[in-house]
Amino acid sequence: MNKKKLMLLSLLTASHLVAAQSIVSWTEENGTLGLGFPVPIPVDTPEPFDGFRTYSGLFAKHQAIAQSNPYVTGHIVGQTHYERDIWAYVLSDSDTTTQYGVAEGNMLMNGGIHAREWQSPEVVTGIMELFDANANDEFIYQYILENTAIVLVPVNNVDGFLQTQRFPTDNWLGTDPFFEASPRDGRMRRKNMLDVDENLNSQNDHLLGVDLNRNNLPYWSFTVNFNNPRSSNDNRSLVHHGAFAHSEPETLARLAAAELVDTDHLRVYTDVHSFSELFFSSATNNASRNILQSRLLTDFRSHHQAFPAGKIYEDVPSAPNGGIGATDEYFAETYEIPSFTMEIEPSFSTQNQPGGSADYGGFANNGNDGFILPESEIRRVREQLAESFAVMWYGQAGPPAITRVQIIEKISDTVIQDYEWDLIDSNSRNLYINDVESLIPGNEYTLMLSFNKPMRTRNSAGVITNLQGQILSLNPAISASNGAQTLNLNLSNGSWLNEKTTGWRSYQQYKEDSFVIDFIMPELSSGNSVQWSVRATDMIGQVTDANPGTIVTWADGRWANYENSNGTVTTVGGNDTSYSSPVDTELRSIYPPQVAGSALLFNASRLGEGIIVENLDANRNTIQYYTYDENGNQRWFYGTGIRSGNRIVTDNLPISSGGIFGSEEHQSDQVQLIPTGQIELTYSTGTFSDDPARVSRTAELRYVAPDGSVLRTTLEPLSLVEGQADLLPTPGVPGGEELSRAAGFSGTWFDQNLLGKGYHLEILQDGRALIIWYDYTPDGQQAWLLDADGEVTETVNGIDISFNNIVITEGGLFGYALNPDDVVITSWGSATIQLTCDGGTFNFSPTLAGYSAGQYNVQKLTSLTGLDCQ
Numbered sequence: 001m002n003k004k005k006l007m008l009l010s011l012l013t014a015s016h017l018v019a020a021q022s023i024v025s026w027t028e029e030n031g032t033l034g035l036g037f038p039v040p041i042p043v044d045t046p047e048p049f050d051g052f053r054t055y056s057g058l059f060a061k062h063q064a065i066a067q068s069n070p071y072v073t074g075h076i077v078g079q080t081h082y083e084r085d086i087w088a089y090v091l092s093d094s095d096t097t098t099q100y101g102v103a104e105g106n107m108l109m110n111g112g113i114h115a116r117e118w119q120s121p122e123v124v125t126g127i128m129e130l131f132d133a134n135a136n137d138e139f140i141y142q143y144i145l146e147n148t149a150i151v152l153v154p155v156n157n158v159d160g161f162l163q164t165q166r167f168p169t170d171n172w173l174g175t176d177p178f179f180e181a182s183p184r185d186g187r188m189r190r191k192n193m194l195d196v197d198e199n200l201n202s203q204n205d206h207l208l209g210v211d212l213n214r215n216n217l218p219y220w221s222f223t224v225n226f227n228n229p230r231s232s233n234d235n236r237s238l239v240h241h242g243a244f245a246h247s248e249p250e251t252l253a254r255l256a257a258a259e260l261v262d263t264d265h266l267r268v269y270t271d272v273h274s275f276s277e278l279f280f281s282s283a284t285n286n287a288s289r290n291i292l293q294s295r296l297l298t299d300f301r302s303h304h305q306a307f308p309a310g311k312i313y314e315d316v317p318s319a320p321n322g323g324i325g326a327t328d329e330y331f332a333e334t335y336e337i338p339s340f341t342m343e344i345e346p347s348f349s350t351q352n353q354p355g356g357s358a359d360y361g362g363f364a365n366n367g368n369d370g371f372i373l374p375e376s377e378i379r380r381v382r383e384q385l386a387e388s389f390a391v392m393w394y395g396q397a398g399p400p401a402i403t404r405v406q407i408i409e410k411i412s413d414t415v416i417q418d419y420e421w422d423l424i425d426s427n428s429r430n431l432y433i434n435d436v437e438s439l440i441p442g443n444e445y446t447l448m449l450s451f452n453k454p455m456r457t458r459n460s461a462g463v464i465t466n467l468q469g470q471i472l473s474l475n476p477a478i479s480a481s482n483g484a485q486t487l488n489l490n491l492s493n494g495s496w497l498n499e500k501t502t503g504w505r506s507y508q509q510y511k512e513d514s515f516v517i518d519f520i521m522p523e524l525s526s527g528n529s530v531q532w533s534v535r536a537t538d539m540i541g542q543v544t545d546a547n548p549g550t551i552v553t554w555a556d557g558r559w560a561n562y563e564n565s566n567g568t569v570t571t572v573g574g575n576d577t578s579y580s581s582p583v584d585t586e587l588r589s590i591y592p593p594q595v596a597g598s599a600l601l602f603n604a605s606r607l608g609e610g611i612i613v614e615n616l617d618a619n620r621n622t623i624q625y626y627t628y629d630e631n632g633n634q635r636w637f638y639g640t641g642i643r644s645g646n647r648i649v650t651d652n653l654p655i656s657s658g659g660i661f662g663s664e665e666h667q668s669d670q671v672q673l674i675p676t677g678q679i680e681l682t683y684s685t686g687t688f689s690d691d692p693a694r695v696s697r698t699a700e701l702r703y704v705a706p707d708g709s710v711l712r713t714t715l716e717p718l719s720l721v722e723g724q725a726d727l728l729p730t731p732g733v734p735g736g737e738e739l740s741r742a743a744g745f746s747g748t749w750f751d752q753n754l755l756g757k758g759y760h761l762e763i764l765q766d767g768r769a770l771i772i773w774y775d776y777t778p779d780g781q782q783a784w785l786l787d788a789d790g791e792v793t794e795t796v797n798g799i800d801i802s803f804n805n806i807v808i809t810e811g812g813l814f815g816y817a818l819n820p821d822d823v824v825i826t827s828w829g830s831a832t833i834q835l836t837c838d839g840g841t842f843n844f845s846p847t848l849a850g851y852s853a854g855q856y857n858v859q860k861l862t863s864l865t866g867l868d869c870q
Contacts, residue, residue, distance in 0.1 A: 023200065024173040024183065026372060032173075033183065036362030037374045039169050040118070048129060048382070051375035052118050055155060055162055058125050062089060062154060065132045070094070071145045072132065075260055078253025080159040081193055086250060088257035091131050092149035096262060099146050099509050100403060100452050101423040101708030102551050106261040107150045107393050110254055110327060111272045113212050115160025115189045116371050119274040119344040119381060124154040126382030127389055138500070139511045140394055140454050140539075147453070148397045149261045156250050157212055159193035166198065172206045179207055179236050182368050190238055192250055207236040212250050213271065213341075216330040219323030220245035230324040241325050254327065267338070267396040267554045268296070269331035270389075274344040275370035277351060281340040282332035283317040288571060289557030290317070293338035296395055299540045302469030304388040309380060311345055336557035338396070344381060346370045391467065391540065397453065398552055399562055400538040401545040404450040405579050408504055409443060410518065414593045414645035415504060415682055416445075419579050420702075421548045422710045427561070429549050431578060432712060434700055436593050436646070436684055438584035439530060441523045447532075448504070449476060450514045455538050456496045457512065464496050464512075467539040476515055476536035477575075482528050482583075489519035502619065503644035524583045532579040535565075543573030591686025593646035595621070596697040597724030598746070598864045600762065600770065601715035608812045608823035611701065611715060612760050612772060613648065613681065614747065615724070615865040621648045622748065622862055623679050624760055625703075626772060626784040628812035632822075635814065636774050636784045637676065646683040653679050659756045659776040661783070662854045666776075671756030677705045681715075694720075711815045719788070720765040721746055723867050740767070742792050742799045744869040745835055749842070751856040758861060759842070761801075761833075767792060769801045771831075778850050783808065785828055798836035806830060808848065833858075837869040 024032070026039045042054040046061035053061070066074040071091060078086040098104055111124035131150075134141035144150070155161050167186035174180025182188070184207060186200050191209030200206070214220070214231040221241050223230040231241040242248055246255070258266065279297050283290050297315045305312050323329040332339035349355025349364070358364035360374050373381065407417035416437040421429040439445070456474065459465045464474055475494045480487040494517040497507045507514045515536075524530075536544050545552050550561035558571060565574030595615065602610040612624040625637040641650040652675035660666045680702040686695035696717065703711040722743040742763045750758030759773040769790030777783045787803040806829055811822040829846035839859040846853060863869065 022173060023170050023186070025169045026171075026187065026369075027169075030363050030365070032365060033369070034363045034365055035357050035369055035372060035374075037357070037360060037376075040372060040375045040378075041168050042118075042165050048126070048379060050379050052122060052378060053125075054165055055121075055158065058121055058154060059087070061125060062087065062128060065089075065128050069132050069135055071135050072128065075257075077153070077256040077260070078249050080157075080249055082159045082198075084158045084162075086153070086156065086158055086253040088151055088153045088253075088260060089128060090149055090151050090260055091128070091145060092261075093146045095707055096149070097707050098452075099708050101710075102426065103262065103265050103553065105148050105267040105397055105554060106263075106265050107148060107268050107396060108258055108261075108266060108331070109151070109270045109272060109389070110153045110156050110257075112153075112155035112161050113157055113250070113271060113327065114273060115157050115164045115191070116187060117274040117344075118161075118164070118371075119373050119378065120272040121155045121161065122378055122382045123272055123344060123385050124152050126386040128152060128154070130383070130386040130390065137511075138507075140390065140457075143454055143510045144390060144393050144397060148267075148393060150393060151257050151260050153254060153257050156254055157192050158250075160189050160191060160209070163189050163193060163196075163198060167200050170200060172200075179238075182238070183366075184238070188368060188371070191240065192248060194242075194248065195235070209235075209240070210242040210248050211237075211239045212248055213273075213327055214239050214241035214325040215246060215248050215251045216325050216327050217245045218333050219329050220325040222322060223324050239324075245325070258331075263335060265554065266331070266335045268392065269328060269335075269337060269339040271327045271341045272344065273341055274373070275346050275356070276343040277311060277313055277345045277347040277353075278343045279313055279315045279340045280326075280328070280343065281315055281317045281338070282323070282326075282328045283320045284332055284336070284557070285320050286336055286557035289332075289336055289338065292558060292571060293317075293340070296338050296392060297340065299395055299469070300388050300392050303391045303467065304384065304469075306468035307384045309384070311347075311384075312351070313342075314351065315340075337554070344373075344385065345377075346373070394453070395538075395540045395542060396554075399542040399545055399559060399573055400455060400536060401452050401548040401552065402449060402534060402576050402578075403452050403548070404448075404508065405532070405534075406448040406450075406504065407439070407581060408446045408448065408645070409437075410446055411444065412592060412594075412645060413503070415647055416593065417581050418682060418700075420710075422712070423708065427551055429551065431549065432710075434682060435582055436682065437588055438526075438582040439521045440587070441521050441583070441585060443521050444518065445521060446505075446516050446518050447478070448514060448516045449478075449534060449536070450508045451536065451538075451544075452513070453538060454510045454512045455515070455536065457539060458498065470539065470541060472537050472539075472541055475517075476534055478517065479533045480530045481533070482524060482530060487522050487524070487530065489522065491517050491519050493518045502642040504647065521583070526584045526586075528583045530581040530583060531577060532581070533575045533577045534579075535573075535575045544576050546574035546576050548576065548578065587685075589685035589687065591695050593683055593685045593697075595643050595646060595648060595681075595683050596699070596717070598721050598762075599717040599724065600719045600772075601699060601701075602718045603713045603715055605820070606713060606818050607820040608809055608825075609818065610718065610772075611679075611681075612762075613699075614760070614862055615643070616862055617865060619643045623648065623650050623653065623681075624748075624772065624774070625653070625679065626774070626786075628810075628814050628818070630814055630817075632811050632813055633781055634783050634809065636782055637679070638774065639679075641679070641681075648679075648681045650679045653677055655782065656756045657782070658780070659782075660780055661776050661778045662852055663751070663754055663856060664854075666754050666757070668753070668755035675706070677703055679703050709815075719762055719770055721762045721864065722765050724864055739867075741794050742767075742769075744837075744863075744867045745799055745860075746864050746867060747860055748862040749835075749840075749858040750861050751842075751858050754856060758858075763792065769803070771801075771803055771806075773806070773831075778852075787831075795834075798834070798840065801833045801835075803831045803833075806844075 171183040171186035346359040356370035498511040654673040
């Protein structure tokens with residue numbers, strides 16, 4: 001065909017289009033495109049209101065949240081045909097593991113794939129706003145953020161979305177029954193902008209573009225040859241699938257968004273559309289996946305229907321082995337996860353509702369009016385759907401499992417039984433058991449159960465209740481037996497915990513993750529045991545994993561390692577019977593478990609590190625842990641702990657950084673404290689020590705790192721501080737012996753002009769002095785120095801101490817990697833201290849290269865229980 005004929009054909013085609021179609025506006029009045037309510041006009045604001053925001057307003061909100069909230073990070077995952085950035089946002093903490101040390105489950109949501117569906121970007125943005133507002137709630141939202149990763153693509157089809165917002169009332173409407181029977185382009189553009197300009201008056205391109213929800217494997221072009229095609233190779237079609245699968249930059253951007261997290265741990269995918277109030281879920285040949293997907297959507301529906309609006313979302317699953325090239329099909333088949341297209345309200349008229357705009361009093365004259373939600377409805381829609389999505393992700397974070405069981409004697413407030421699941425590797429845990437004492441018949445106890453997630457919610461009055469849409473037993477089912485004999489424990493006063501307290505009666509990680517209940521131990525002879533059985537459900541009815549020793553994860557379209565009561569991998573969970581408590585008819589020791597006096601504690605198999613415990617008053621302690629980092633450098637922690645019964649607990653034990661050795665270059669305002677974990681010390685019953693007048697106690701150390709990993713070791717006293725050991729016949733009461741004047745100088749000292757450093761001083765029973773000096777190297781690394789042979793001289797107003805054998809170490813590794821044979825001890829130098837109760841001087845003379853002599857002017861920071869410097 002020559003050029004002249006091509007030009008003539010083009011003119012004829014253009015003439016035909018002009019005659020057959022026109023730009024038509026949506027109106028509030030009755031008519032073909034009459035809504036019956038004001039036509040929404042987007043407002044250029046980032047803040048949510050009773051209406052729709054422009055793309056720039058939504059984008060500004062996304063960026064503001066990402067910049068201000070450490071749980072949210074933004075990523076450019078691709079560009080459109082018009083070279084506009086496509087953004088994805090990851091909602092999670094900084095690591096890829098849960099607070100319990102296992103791999104996080106990942107969730108993916110795509111929004112704004114069809115340009116005209118303005119409800120979709122608003123709902124995805126509403127999710128970001130909801131999690132931003134509740135990121136530190138210590139409850140369900142913080143739990144989801146710290147134990148999963150949520151990837152959100154608020155606007156996948158940026159070009160198309162902007163085209164609809166340029167023309168919020170106008171669109172092309174034609175007469176061709178195959179291509180133009182419904183309004184297209186402008187406000188009603190569905191597809192992307194491939195081969196399309198941004199001028200609505202252009203006559204030859206308004207039907208062009210690719211339907212991004214038909215551009216995906218594995219069923220790309222699958223329905224082209226049917227009589228009523230749901231995808232088409234004609235670029236004028238509303239469902240044009242593109243030149244080939246994944247041909248479009250928006251499709252590639254969505255796939256790149258998935259790669260922001262570990263796709264091996266994807267657990268659910270959602271593509272948010274409008275309208276029809278339906279879940280178009282993707283069924284596969286994996287029956288377990290289909291069951292769990294249906295259960296998940298049922299929980300979503302139940303929760304959302306319970307809102308006052310009563311909106312009902314029906315699940316319409318597809319048939320397996322086929323599809324239309326939709327995004328949910330790709331993720332269902334590729335990753336074996338629950339995957340669905342969600343069609344936001346309004347409804348179809350077939351759902352016993354008016355349907356379309358008529359749901360809100362509109363005319364419903366045109367089948368497309370449902371894409372235009374009234375401004376008065378969108379706040380409710382985005383806020384309530386955001387909450388229901390949070391419920392779904394709470395479920396896909398994983399089934400509930402017991403993490404810890406503790407038994408506390410009520411009269412003494414001491415922990416006498418402690419069982420906790422410690423991580424071994426990515427597939428298994430080991431049950432740590434600490435039987436401090438046996439159960440005594442007739443004694444009253446409290447059983448405390450801790451779980452790996454928040455388990456209950458409360459109503460506005462603060463009363464434990466079911467999550468909306470659920471009807472479940474509020475308390476766990478707890479039973480006990482001895483062999484075939486069922487024991488009557490007289491259970492009473494069951495309650496969930498939503499406060500972080502200074503004692504053991506506190507939630508562990510999140511509000512409502514722990515349950516306590518009182519019981520009375522029935523008669524049972526010595527040598528027997530109590531076998532516990534616990535069954536509980538989380539907020540959406542998932543049952544406890546019957547064997548927490550194997551870690552539940554998602555694999556092959558189902559929960560892996562999720563056992564029932566018979567030990568069979570299942571989809572329903574069961575009774576956890578992992579815990580057995582010994583019984584005795586009398587106490588193991590006449591010296592009950594309690595926190596011992598201030599001391600330096602160590603483990604003989606871990607020489608080269610230690611912990612100093614200072615008893616300050618009736619319920620406070622300091623914990624000083626001198627050890628190493630993962631590279632063999634010295635590291636020390638210093639924090640305050642709370643004492644209750646036989647336990648000391650510190651929260652967010654920090655390390656310091658930014659200091660410099662000496663007083664010349666050190667700047668206190670440069671010192672930063674970084675939370676690094678939690679230490680818990682649980683003391684044993686008392687036994688006789690080498691000194692027949694004293695009682696010795698060991699302490700079980702539990703250090704939990706920020707990644708959930710746990711270090712445990714048994715500690716015993718290395719030094720006996722004068723006036724601080726348990727004495728007979730009054731264990732734990734300081735005094736009862738004549739003390740030297742020097743004893744009152746034990747404690748922690750510091751220079752108030754050199755914050756972030758100091759030293760711990762102990763005057764020992766044999767008259768020697770021990771010092772642990774916390775400082776930094778000349779290049780700013782943490783350092784600690786030690787001398788246990790200080791020579792003490794009492795003066796008229798105080799004491800003088802000479803330390804002539806100060807050493808520094810290196811080579812140890814933190815945690816279970818510590819090998820004492822690798823620890824290298826190097827002579828550092830000497831120091832002299834002159835102290836009165838009002839303060840003193842600390843002069844040091846290093847012999848190790850790189851350090852300089854100097855002086856600190858010190859005063860007392862802490863004093864030990866019962867020891868008065870005066």
